[in-house]
Every structure is written in C-alpha cells, then in structure tokens.
Amino acid sequence: MRRREMLYAAGGGLLSPASLAAMQVGRAAPSSSKKIRLGIVGGGFGTQFSFHEHPNCTVTAVTDLRADRRARMQQVFRCDTAYPSYEEMLKQEKRLDAVAIFSGALDHVKHVEAAMNRGLHVYCAVPTCQTLDEAARLKSVVERTGLKYMLGETSYYRPGCIHARHLHDSGALGEIFYSEINYYHDRGDLGELVENKKTRFYEPDGSRSWRWGLAPMQYPTHCLGFVVGVTRERIRSVSALGWGSQHPYLTENRYKNPYWNESALMETDKGHMVRCNVFWLVGEDGERANWYGSNGTLYMANTGRHGDLFQKRLSKAEAVKYPDYLQDKMIPPSMRHASGHGGSHVFLSAEFINALVEDRKPVIDVYDALAMMVPGIIAHQSALKGGERMKVPSFDKA
Numbered sequence: 001m002r003r004r005e006m007l008y009a010a011g012g013g014l015l016s017p018a019s020l021a022a023m024q025v026g027r028a029a030p031s032s033s034k035k036i037r038l039g040i041v042g043g044g045f046g047t048q049f050s051f052h053e054h055p056n057c058t059v060t061a062v063t064d065l066r067a068d069r070r071a072r073m074q075q076v077f078r079c080d081t082a083y084p085s086y087e088e089m090l091k092q093e094k095r096l097d098a099v100a101i102f103s104g105a106l107d108h109v110k111h112v113e114a115a116m117n118r119g120l121h122v123y124c125a126v127p128t129c130q131t132l133d134e135a136a137r138l139k140s141v142v143e144r145t146g147l148k149y150m151l152g153e154t155s156y157y158r159p160g161c162i163h164a165r166h167l168h169d170s171g172a173l174g175e176i177f178y179s180e181i182n183y184y185h186d187r188g189d190l191g192e193l194v195e196n197k198k199t200r201f202y203e204p205d206g207s208r209s210w211r212w213g214l215a216p217m218q219y220p221t222h223c224l225g226f227v228v229g230v231t232r233e234r235i236r237s238v239s240a241l242g243w244g245s246q247h248p249y250l251t252e253n254r255y256k257n258p259y260w261n262e263s264a265l266m267e268t269d270k271g272h273m274v275r276c277n278v279f280w281l282v283g284e285d286g287e288r289a290n291w292y293g294s295n296g297t298l299y300m301a302n303t304g305r306h307g308d309l310f311q312k313r314l315s316k317a318e319a320v321k322y323p324d325y326l327q328d329k330m331i332p333p334s335m336r337h338a339s340g341h342g343g344s345h346v347f348l349s350a351e352f353i354n355a356l357v358e359d360r361k362p363v364i365d366v367y368d369a370l371a372m373m374v375p376g377i378i379a380h381q382s383a384l385k386g387g388e389r390m391k392v393p394s395f396d397k398a
C-alpha cells in the first residue's frame with residue numbers, strides 16, 4: 001500500500017483517496033423542468049448568491065429598503081420586478097414559491113415567520129435567531145406550516161468541513177472526542193470604527209447598524225457548523241468567558257455587550273469536548289476547525305500559515321488535497337464556479353433549489369440551524385455570569 005493510501009486506512013475500514021473523492025457532497029441535482037419562483041430580500045451579502053443560475057429557479061422579485069441595493073439586485077439576478085420593502089413584496093407578489101432572506105440579523109425570525117405565514121418556503125442567512133424566545137417561535141412556525149426551512153451556514157460547505165464529514169462518516173477519524181472551532185473577524189482600526197461612518201457598522205443615515213456591539217457568541221453558527229455539520233452532535237452544556245476593553249463599541253451598544261472576544265468550552269450529547277472561539281479583536285481571520293479523533297486529526301489551514309493537514313496517530317502530518325468538490329453532481333453545470341466563503345455559496349444555493357424541486361427537506365434544517373445557534377446564546381449568558389456552566393436547551397423534534 002502506498003503511503004498516501006495508508007493515511008486513510010484507519011478504524012472502520014480501508015479508505016483510499018480515490019474512494020474519498022468519490023463520496024458525494026450532496027444529493028444530485030434533479031432532472032426536472034420545474035421552476036421555483038424565488039423572492040430575495042437584502043441586496044448586500046445577498047447578491048453573492050447564485051440561485052438565478054440554477055436551471056430550476058427564476059428570481060421573480062427582489063427587495064431592499066435601499067434603492068441602490070434594489071438596482072444592484074435586479075442587475076445581478078436579472079430580475080424585472082423590485083419592491084420597496086419585504087412587506088410590500090409579500091403582500092403584492094402572488095407568484096412566489098419561496099424567499100431567500102438576507103436582511104440584518106435581528107430581523108431573521110420575524111421575516112421567516114412573515115414568509116411562512118404566507119405559505120412560502122424559506123432560505124435564511126445566519127444567524128438563525130437571537131433569543132431563546134425567537135428559537136421557540138422559529139421551530140413552531142416551521143412545524144406548524146410544514147414548509148421547508150434552510151439555514152445558509154457557509155461553514156457547512158467549506159472544503160475542510162465536507163472532508164471532515166466524509167472522514168467522520170467513513171470512520172477514518174475514529175471517535176472525534178475534541179473539536180476546536182474558530183470564527184475570527186477583526187473589527188479593524190479601532191479609531192476608524194468610531195470615525196468612518198461608511199463601514200458596515202453604520203446605516204446610510206450614519207446611525208449604528210445591528211453589527212455595532214453584537215456579542216461574539218450571538219454569532220456562533222460559523223463555528224458550530226463544524227460540529228453539527230460533521231458529527232451531527234448537539235451541545236448540552238457550556239461554560240464561557242469573555243474579554244473586552246473601554247471602547248464605545250462595547251460601552252455604547254444596544255446589546256449591553258461588554259466583550260470583543262468570547263471563548264467557550266462545550267460538552268456534546270456524546271460526552272465530547274468542543275472549544276469554541278468567536279473573536280472580534282484579533283490578529284487572525286477566518287472560519288476554521290481542528291477535529292481530533294481517536295484515529296487521527298484533521299486541521300484546517302491557519303490563515304495561510306500552513307495548508308490543511310491530516311495526521312494519523314503515530315504518523316507524520318501530511319497535506320490534504322481536496323477533491324474538486326465543484327464537480328459534484330449536486331451542482332448544476334451552470335453553477336460550477338468559484339464563490340464566496342470557501343466556495344460554499346454555490347453549494348448552498350444549489351441545495352435549497354434542489355430540495356424544493358424534489359420536495360424534500362434541505363440540509364441544515366430548522367433543528368440543525370437551532371443546534372448551531374442556541375449554544376452560543378447560552379455561552380454569552382455564561383460569560384456574563386463569569387463562566388458559570390449552563391445547560392443548553394434542546395430545540396430538536398419532540
């Protein structure tokens with residue numbers, strides 16, 4: 001056996017690089033002439049998605065409160081119809097089957113409810129929700145209406161996460177007893193943060209946007225996507241700490257959040273350990289994880305300092321070369337191009353439309369979406385209580 005093949009020979013069976021490459025990323029795109037008529041709200045981050053390139057989707061209408069963003073959306077999504085607000089779109093546009101929501105974080109649950117109460121399926125950007133009350137409302141509206149909900153968590157389709165899922169499912173990592181999950185998104189020059197009103201921390205009128213002062217752990221899905229999206233485990237308890245300094249971002253925010261950075265130790269329902277960091281002030285950036293299993297470890301790249309590595313126990317670490325996941329059958333050929341957040345945007349767009357055409361549940365359903373979010377809400381509460389270990393409520397199906 002060649003050395004590289006040896007690398008994957010572990011635990012539950014022998015797995016060659018060729019068989020790893022053959023593992024599917026998702027269910028194949030359906031062959032159908034059905035068209036999903038989609039409405040999209042939010043012309044900032046939202047314009048980075050490619051629903052309109054899917055052969056089974058037409059972007060029927062777009063909306064943003066800002067005229068410049070509406071115009072951009074019409075251009076990107078090749079769409080004739082634009083509405084001045086989401087509320088107007090839902091009231092007037094009769095042709096829709098589904099909506100994709102890219103409004104600010106504080107409006108997500110309200111906007112999901114409005115769509116589902118009108119009988120529309122929903123794709124929603126992260127974060128899932130902001131409070132336990134919103135978590136319960138989200139679960140309730142999805143269960144009551146029976147409509148399809150998908151969270152657009154970009155970590156789920158990063159190559160490292162797809163690979164970790166495959167290694168986990170094949171047994172090559174063994175039992176993953178510990179994961180390090182990180183989301184580092186530095187807020188930049190602290191003087192400019194206050195002075196420069198052109199950044200995303202401000203609305204066009206100069207008022208502070210929803211991002212200003214948001215607690216790190218209120219945005220945990222990029223991290224927890226690497227746990228829920230790999231082993232499907234749930235977090236059952238958490239203890240967290242936070243660090244902040246005297247800066248208007250922390251002393252003058254609507255959330256009363258005093259922290260730039262929060263770090264949590266979490267326990268899963270299988271008794272495994274997770275160390276979760278969300279930092280807003282840090283000399284590093286990116287979303288990545290290291291998974292430690294009883295047979296080996298997978299390390300995602302540390303901001304270019306080294307490539308991704310796989311290290312089997314008792315062996316040397318070796319560079320991981322990912323298969324070309326873009327060629328996976330889940331992506332229609334018209335969508336096989338580079339996209340944001342580790343190439344994840346085309347996967348998320350394709351999966352949502354594929355699922356609606358097939359009339360099946362998309363990946364990252366409401367239960368996974370809440371499992372990627374609620375531990376962060378509790379972690380922030382724990383940090384505010386000096387690290388008290390707290391139980392994380394379950395929002396899984398009863």
Ligand SMILES: NC(=O)c1ccc[n+]([C@@H]2O[C@H](COP(=O)([O-])OP(=O)(O)OC[C@H]3O[C@@H](n4cnc5c(N)ncnc54)[C@H](O)[C@@H]3O)[C@@H](O)[C@H]2O)c1
Pocket residue numbers: 041042043044045046063064065066069084085086087102103104105107125126127152153154200209341
């Ligand atoms: N990697 C990721 O998954 C990732 C990355 C970036 C942003 N996001 C998420 O995507 C969402 C959008 O991000 P953004 O940076 O564009 O935020 P943003 O605040 O700049 O944009 C939100 C847009 O929604 C519009 N909007 C709000 N309410 C509306 C309404 N009632 N009707 C019509 N339009 C309305 C606003 O006018 C605004 O243009 C956020 O929730 C953010 O958390 C996720």
